[in-house]
Amino acid sequence: MLSGKVKWGDAAPLWLTCYIHISMKGRADHSTRVELNEAQKKLEKTWGFETRSILVGQAPDPATGSTIFPIYQTSTYTQAGIDDNKGYCYSRTGNPTRTACADVLASLENGIYAGIYPSGIAAIHAVMQIFKPGDHIISSSDLYGGAHRLFNEIMSPIGLSYDFVDAREINNITGAIKDSTRLVWLESPTNPLMRLCDIEAIVAEVNKVNAGRKDDEKILVGFDNTFATPFLQRPLDLGVDIVVHSGTKYLGGHSDVLIGAIVVKDENLAETFKYNQNATGNLAGPFDCWILMKGMKTLAVRMRQHHSNCVTIANWLEAHPKVKAVHCPVLESNAQHALYKKQMSAYNGMLSFEFDGDFDTVKKLVSSTNIFQLAESLGGVESLIGHPASMTHAAVPRERRLELGINDNLVRISVGIENVEDLENDLEQAFNAVA
Ligand SMILES: Cc1ncc(COP(=O)(O)O)c(C=O)c1O
Numbered sequence: 366m367l368s369g370k371v372k373w374g375d376a377a378p379l380w381l382t383c384y385i386h387i388s389m390k391g392r393a394d395h396s397t398r399v400e401l402n403e404a405q406k407k408l409e410k411t412w413g414f415e416t417r418s419i420l421v422g423q424a425p426d427p428a429t430g431s432t433i434f435p436i437y438q439t440s441t442y443t444q445a446g447i448d449d450n451k452g453y454c455y456s457r458t459g460n461p462t463r464t465a466c467a468d469v470l471a472s473l474e475n476g477i478y479a480g481i482y483p484s485g486i487a488a489i490h491a492v493m494q495i496f497k498p499g500d501h502i503i504s505s506s507d508l509y510g511g512a513h514r515l516f517n518e519i520m521s522p523i524g525l526s527y528d529f530v531d532a533r534e535i536n537n538i539t540g541a542i543k544d545s546t547r548l549v550w551l552e553s554p555t556n557p558l559m560r561l562c563d564i565e566a567i568v569a570e571v572n573k574v575n576a577g578r579k580d581d582e583k584i585l586v587g588f589d590n591t592f593a594t595p596f597l598q599r600p601l602d603l604g605v606d607i608v609v610h611s612g613t614k615y616l617g618g619h620s621d622v623l624i625g626a627i628v629v630k631d632e633n634l635a636e637t638f639k640y641n642q643n644a645t646g647n648l649a650g651p652f653d654c655w656i657l658m659k660g661m662k663t664l665a666v667r668m669r670q671h672h673s674n675c676v677t678i679a680n681w682l683e684a685h686p687k688v689k690a691v692h693c694p695v696l697e698s699n700a701q702h703a704l705y706k707k708q709m710s711a712y713n714g715m716l717s718f719e720f721d722g723d724f725d726t727v728k729k730l731v732s733s734t735n736i737f738q739l740a741e742s743l744g745g746v747e748s749l750i751g752h753p754a755s756m757t758h759a760a761v762p763r764e765r766r767l768e769l770g771i772n773d774n775l776v777r778i779s780v781g782i783e784n785v786e787d788l789e790n791d792l793e794q795a796f797n798a799v800a
Pocket of ligand 1: 484485486487509511552556589591592610611612613623624625742
């Protein structure tokens with residue numbers, strides 16, 4: 366039993382017993398952490414983040430002892446008789462590899478349930494699908510471009526309405542609340558200017574409004590935690606209702622999978638997302654779930670190195686005579702440094718800077734690096750460089766871009782975990798190449 370200090374060696378038999386019991390006998394097809402038994406939940410709560418990222422949901426395979434969780438590459442499950450199965454019937458409804466992947470992430474975000482989706486944008490779409498025509502959503506204006514497109518071009522025509530506000534200023538959010546508002550949608554840090562919003566303060570304001578509302582009219586707070594990951598920031602603990610991830614980025618961490626996730630802490634929301642996922646078939650396959658699970662095992666060590674490299678590069682850039690401005694909250698000079706300290710336990714690898722040069726010079730600069738690779742995306746172990754004005758934000762008219770602060774000379778980098786001096790030298794030689 367669970368008495369005294371819990372050690373992995375002591376715990377394994379208990380865990381294995383629980384696992385066989387839960388996974389192979391008692392688990393429904395759409396099983397989640399909601400159904401984990403109390404002893405297992407209690408045991409996992411004693412584990413730190415790094416331990417949970419490696420062990421939760423991934424007990425040795427009861428059939429073979431395989432230490433690494435298997436990829437259950439099957440669409441269906443043979444049943445002993447009607448109503449006599451091992452907890453799985455059909456892989457749209459449930460797949461053990463997807464369940465294991467979801468269980469790890471739910472644990473890392475301190476949620477009770479995670480759903481794993483084929484991409485980050487598919488997960489955001491699944492969130493939007495719980496609302497109905499006439500519902501109003503307030504979204505931060507500094508938002509992943511694909512979310513903007515989804516909201517404006519797919520969801521608005523079928524009846525959801527959106528207001529986009531600068532979420533750095535809480536009054537912009539409270540001022541936009543209407544009787545029909547059902548969701549506040551946030552990102553922090555944002556792309557490409559790494560702006561933050563005060564999650565706890567926004568939740569507190571939304572809760573004040575909710576206090577006077579009936580249950581079915583309450584406003585939910587949804588949060589895209591892609592940039593921060595649960596290692597740096599856990600929005601559910603700060604009162605957020607729905608967390609979304611593009612696991613394609615830091616969670617996976619190796620630029621080798623397109624995947625997304627939703628995590629919640631409320632049983633009704635968990636049921637809704639579970640039901641909808643089975644009903645719509647909007648889910649990730651077992652191999653992609655396995656890749657994500659593998660990536661999450663090293664999340665903590667990767668994020669520590671991203672942080673360390675990013676702090677070094679940010680300070681180096683700030684001191685460089687060819688750099689006009691650096692956008693990164695780890696810098697003490699950054700206007701949101703205090704909020705960063707309050708809200709995040711450390712930082713990721715994302716920053717942008719303004720180079721002393723025009724549009725064409727900066728386009729040339731981002732093609733002149735050897736280690737930083739010119740590419741979309743972020744969050745992998747390899748360093749990437751990009752020019753928002755001609756890449757991620759090329760579709761935004763120039764005047765609007767400038768209003769948003771996305772200047773022609775802005776360069777975005779995703780600092781990887783390579784040797785940091787190599788990264789500095791690479792940027793220096795690129796700066797010299799365009800001088
Ligand atoms: C913050 C953020 N959310 C969501 C997405 C969409 O994720 P995916 O590309 O996995 O669909 C992205 C992609 O860049 C992103 O940066």
